[in-house]
Amino acid sequence: MEHVTQHSEPHYDQEASKLGMWLFIFTELLLFGGLFIVYSIYRFLNPVAFEMAGHELNMTIGAINTIILLVSSMTIAMSTSALQKKDKKLTVYLLVITIILAIVFLINKYFEWGVKFDHGIWPGSEHLINDMGKGEILFFGLYFVMTGLHALHIIIGMIVIIVALNKVQKGTVNADRPSLLENAGLYWHLVDLIWIFLFPLFYLIH
Amino acid sequence: MQTAVQIPHDVSYLDYKGKYRGIFSWIFSTDHKRIGLLYMYSMMSLFLVGVMLGLAMKLELIAPGRTIMGPQAYNAVFTVHGVIMIFMIVIPGLPAVFGNFMLPIMIGAKDVAFPKLNLLSWYIYVLGALLVISSVLFGNGIPDTGWTFYAPYSFKTGTNLLPAIFGAFVLGFSSILTGLNFIVTIHRMRCPGMTWFKMPLFPWTLYGTAWIQLLATPVVGITLVLVALERIFGIGVFDPALGGDPILYQHLFWIYSHPAVYVMILPAMGAISEIIPTFSQKHIFGYKAIIASTLAIAFVGYFVWGHHMFTSGMSGTAQYTFSILTFIVAIPSAIKVFNWISTMHQGSINPDIPFLWAVTFIFVFMIGGFSGLVLGALATNVYVHDTAFVVAHFHFIVFGGVGFAFFGAIHYWFPKMFGRMYDKVWAKVGWAFFTIGFLTLYSPMFYLGMMGMPRRYYDYLPEFHAANILSTLGSWVMTFGLLIIIINLFRSARNGAIAPMNPWNGKTLEWTVPSPPPVENFDEVPVYGEKDGPYEY
Numbered sequence: 001m002e003h004v005t006q007h008s009e010p011h012y013d014q015e016a017s018k019l020g021m022w023l024f025i026f027t028e029l030l031l032f033g034g035l036f037i038v039y040s041i042y043r044f045l046n047p048v049a050f051e052m053a054g055h056e057l058n059m060t061i062g063a064i065n066t067i068i069l070l071v072s073s074m075t076i077a078m079s080t081s082a083l084q085k086k087d088k089k090l091t092v093y094l095l096v097i098t099i100i101l102a103i104v105f106l107i108n109k110y111f112e113w114g115v116k117f118d119h120g121i122w123p124g125s126e127h128l129i130n131d132m133g134k135g136e137i138l139f140f141g142l143y144f145v146m147t148g149l150h151a152l153h154i155i156i157g158m159i160v161i162i163v164a165l166n167k168v169q170k171g172t173v174n175a176d177r178p179s180l181l182e183n184a185g186l187y188w189h190l191v192d193l194i195w196i197f198l199f200p201l202f203y204l205i206h
Numbered sequence: 207m208q209t210a211v212q213i214p215h216d217v218s219y220l221d222y223k224g225k226y227r228g229i230f231s232w233i234f235s236t237d238h239k240r241i242g243l244l245y246m247y248s249m250m251s252l253f254l255v256g257v258m259l260g261l262a263m264k265l266e267l268i269a270p271g272r273t274i275m276g277p278q279a280y281n282a283v284f285t286v287h288g289v290i291m292i293f294m295i296v297i298p299g300l301p302a303v304f305g306n307f308m309l310p311i312m313i314g315a316k317d318v319a320f321p322k323l324n325l326l327s328w329y330i331y332v333l334g335a336l337l338v339i340s341s342v343l344f345g346n347g348i349p350d351t352g353w354t355f356y357a358p359y360s361f362k363t364g365t366n367l368l369p370a371i372f373g374a375f376v377l378g379f380s381s382i383l384t385g386l387n388f389i390v391t392i393h394r395m396r397c398p399g400m401t402w403f404k405m406p407l408f409p410w411t412l413y414g415t416a417w418i419q420l421l422a423t424p425v426v427g428i429t430l431v432l433v434a435l436e437r438i439f440g441i442g443v444f445d446p447a448l449g450g451d452p453i454l455y456q457h458l459f460w461i462y463s464h465p466a467v468y469v470m471i472l473p474a475m476g477a478i479s480e481i482i483p484t485f486s487q488k489h490i491f492g493y494k495a496i497i498a499s500t501l502a503i504a505f506v507g508y509f510v511w512g513h514h515m516f517t518s519g520m521s522g523t524a525q526y527t528f529s530i531l532t533f534i535v536a537i538p539s540a541i542k543v544f545n546w547i548s549t550m551h552q553g554s555i556n557p558d559i560p561f562l563w564a565v566t567f568i569f570v571f572m573i574g575g576f577s578g579l580v581l582g583a584l585a586t587n588v589y590v591h592d593t594a595f596v597v598a599h600f601h602f603i604v605f606g607g608v609g610f611a612f613f614g615a616i617h618y619w620f621p622k623m624f625g626r627m628y629d630k631v632w633a634k635v636g637w638a639f640f641t642i643g644f645l646t647l648y649s650p651m652f653y654l655g656m657m658g659m660p661r662r663y664y665d666y667l668p669e670f671h672a673a674n675i676l677s678t679l680g681s682w683v684m685t686f687g688l689l690i691i692i693i694n695l696f697r698s699a700r701n702g703a704i705a706p707m708n709p710w711n712g713k714t715l716e717w718t719v720p721s722p723p724p725v726e727n728f729d730e731v732p733v734y735g736e737k738d739g740p741y742e743y
Contacts, residue, residue, distance in 0.1 A: 013319070013394055015394060016319045016320075016390050016393075016394040016395075017320075019389075019390050019393060019394065020319065020320060020323075020386055020387075020390045023386045023389055023390070023420055024386060026420060026421065027382050027386075027420055027421075027423070027424045028424070030421060030422075030424040030425055031424040031425075031427055031428045032428075033424075033425070034424070034425045034427075034428040034429060034458060035428055037458070038432070038443055038454065038458075041451075041454060042443070042449075042450075046449070122439075123435070123439035123440060123441040123442075124439045124440035124441070129440075129448070133449075134442070134448060134449025135449060137442045137448045137449050138442050138443065138448070138449045138450065141439075141441030141442040141443055141448070142441070142443065144439075144441070145432070145435060145441055145443075149431075
């Protein structure tokens with residue numbers, strides 16, 4: 001689309017793209033912020049039910065997934081450093097590892113949700129509505145919404161990383177123009193950070 | 207003021223032949239000026255739909271009982287009218303049209319920071335609009351919740367609400383991206399020498415607006431997602447039967463939707479702050495006070511949402527607090543009005559069309575503002591809550607405020623945008639009909655509300671008949687004026703007299719480039735010297 005408005009000098013402003021990404025991260029934080037508010041209000045109103053329901057979640061899978069995301073945050077940060085050192089091969093390797101870790105996270109999530117479904121627990125399920133209290137209904141409703149929205153962000157983050165990976169291979173993202181990779185990294189850290197809050201809220205607080 | 211060297215023979219953005227032809231040269235263009243016009247044309251079409259729905263409502267209310275539609279149809283009409291007017295017209299309104307067109311030129315830049323993202327925002331806007339419209343055309347029943355989508359009715363109603371909710375969500379996304387683009391543009395692309403306090407006021411208000419768009423819209427986004435999920439899966443967060451709290455929905459909704467009122471009005475105030483110094487040929491009075499009040503409105507505007515919920519069930523402490531904060535947010539608006547009037551004082555006033563719109567803006571905005579204080583005070587609020595009084599107040603601000611500013615802005619910048627001047631006689635006739643019609647349409651509603659006529663009903667008691675007839679007559683006069691304005695502008699865009707570069711003797715940067723501006727706005731990047739400023743007369 002550049003041909004439509006041929007700007008005489010191609011505009012590349014690394015600071016601008018970083019600022020734009022940070023602003024976008026603010027909006028993401030507020031998006032989840034709304035959910036965190038809803039969560040804290042209902043936790044405050046139903047402390048016992050939230051604690052009981054929290055025991056139903058598998059803390060081991062949650063902990064493993066936390067570690068996976070933390071490691072993936074490290075690998076993507078390392079890939080940025082590798083790009084700065086002009087080591088293209090290492091950058092690509094590290095990004096591939098990040099993507100694999102993201103996939104493992106989603107697989108774990110799939111099994112975790114699958115077990116809940118087997119127990120007849122999903123939003124609006126008969127078992128949930130007929131046999132459980134209102135606090136549990138809210139807990140699981142929020143659990144599925146918040147972890148589901150987070151999983152959606154993992155998928156979006158993966159797509160962004162794949163695009164960045166592709167451009168690193170082509171050479172359009174390089175040590176002189178690293179914005180896309182850096183922004184992908186920022187986004188991935190955000191996704192990681194949100195999980196760091198979700199994990200204790202749902203799995204750990206008793 | 208020193209500025210760029212002009213090359214009048216340069217190709218204007220309207221004549222520029224890019225790679226694409228015809229309509230594709232518009233919908234694939236990343237030129238901020240073309241995108242601004244794309245927004246304007248899409249909004250104009252949707253606006254006419256919204257106006258027709260408004261006319262239908264007023265026609266229904268010309269007599270008690272059923273006139274042209276029943277209760278269900280009336281509910282659908284006010285819902286669609288609200289959703290179109292709020293989410294597609296007044297919220298994006300001035301930023302998307304004049305912000306896109308003028309912001310880069312006014313700060314001496316060639317385009318916004320992210321031109322492709324800017325075009326994407328327009329596509330997202332169109333997608334959102336289509337989604338909302340699809341809820342009307344398909345499915346079983348037109349949405350009937352009102353534009354606020356209040357729980358629990360929004361997930362209990364059998365009408366086709368999901369596309370409308372998703373449409374509003376998508377439109378919010380477009381708004382966020384535009385805001386993000388503007389913030390980065392203002393931070394990074396001001397021309398050399400243009401410090402923050404040499405920036406014109408319209409970009410300043412866009413800056414305040416952009417922050418609200420960025421920080422408030424995600425909250426309503428997630429709230430709408432929750433309503434949709436409540437409808438699809440029954441997650442329970444707003445459903446009292448499942449342990450949820452519908453009042454929580456109202457809080458989350460107004461946390462965004464009250465600041466959204468400032469998204470609407472701040473750029474309108476910015477446009478007025480441009481028009482008044484130009485037509486008074488005088489430096490704006492209290493430049494920094496206007497900036498400070500802009501930022502104060504943007505900030506305090508976050509903390510007043512509770513005044514929409516005085517009758518919904520809140521603690522007394524919360525009610526007092528929200529009421530006091532509401533009074534506080536009126537102060538910066540009053541500061542602005544004071545500054546505008548002071549700017550005119552001892553100026554050499556040129557009472558041309560944009561100036562007429564600007565002063566009528568101040569007039570209707572003050573009526574709207576004072577009636578807002580009536581609503582912000584607890585005792586009177588409880589009395590007139592959910593009556594026609596609220597409708598009158600709201601339209602005096604949102605249609606009177608934003609609408610008058612929009613028409614002022616378009617008459618102000620039209621010669622720059624199209625390189626042609628409109629017919630000034632017809633423009634004045636249109637303004638006169640519109641203003642008289644507007645006041646006749648909405649003023650009786652203050653009286654009706656005080657007398658106790660509730661809003662959102664297709665029917666009313668016989669004693670409200672006379673005032674309602676007056677109001678309906680006003681809606682016809684106003685629409686007549688509107689048609690004159692639009693036809694005049696449309697004809698003039700093609701056939702009007704060629705406009706000079708600076709028809710109003712304005713001092714901001716957009717008046718230093720040819721009309722219509724060349725593709726890259728400036729031939730040479732303009733430079734602000736030590737003593738230059740946007741309003742140095």
